[in-house]
Amino acid sequence: MTDTYKRRYFLHQVWSLAPLLGVALIGACGDSSRSKKENNPPSGTPPAAASPCALDALSQQERQQRDALGYTDETPIAEQTCDNCKLYIPESETKPCGTCTLFKGPVASAGYCTYWADSTV
Ligand code: SF4
Numbered sequence: 001m002t003d004t005y006k007r008r009y010f011l012h013q014v015w016s017l018a019p020l021l022g023v024a025l026i027g028a029c030g031d032s033s034r035s036k037k038e039n040n041p042p043s044g045t046p047p048a049a050a051s052p053c054a055l056d057a058l059s060q061q062e063r064q065q066r067d068a069l070g071y072t073d074e075t076p077i078a079e080q081t082c083d084n085c086k087l088y089i090p091e092s093e094t095k096p097c098g099t100c101t102l103f104k105g106p107v108a109s110a111g112y113c114t115y116w117a118d119s120t121v
Helices: 003-039 061-070
Strands: none
Touching: none
16 A cells, blocks of 8 residues: 555545534534533522423424414403413413413413404304
């Protein structure tokens, strides 16, 4: 094997592994910063309690579904709120947040979406 061939072979091998090394480095950096934030809160800071009515547990698709239906926490039409909609499921002793039969996640009693249906009809 000549020196030129060895050098070319070596460079070819390194070049073919570059994408894998890049992915590994990016993955390692991302995991490292995330785990520091999650596992090492500042001293004296109580652990953050997740709000039972937060949207944190929803997937991107579930959030998009809420948006696509035009849901908003405060109704733009005073006489049409989730509270007087057929599809609203109010909070209870076992459920801290109101919900809707159309999509996942918490729904405010003063909320509204374009699928509002009069509960008195
Ligand atoms: Fe509220 Fe719309 Fe669900 Fe009715 S359908 S409860 S207005 S989110």
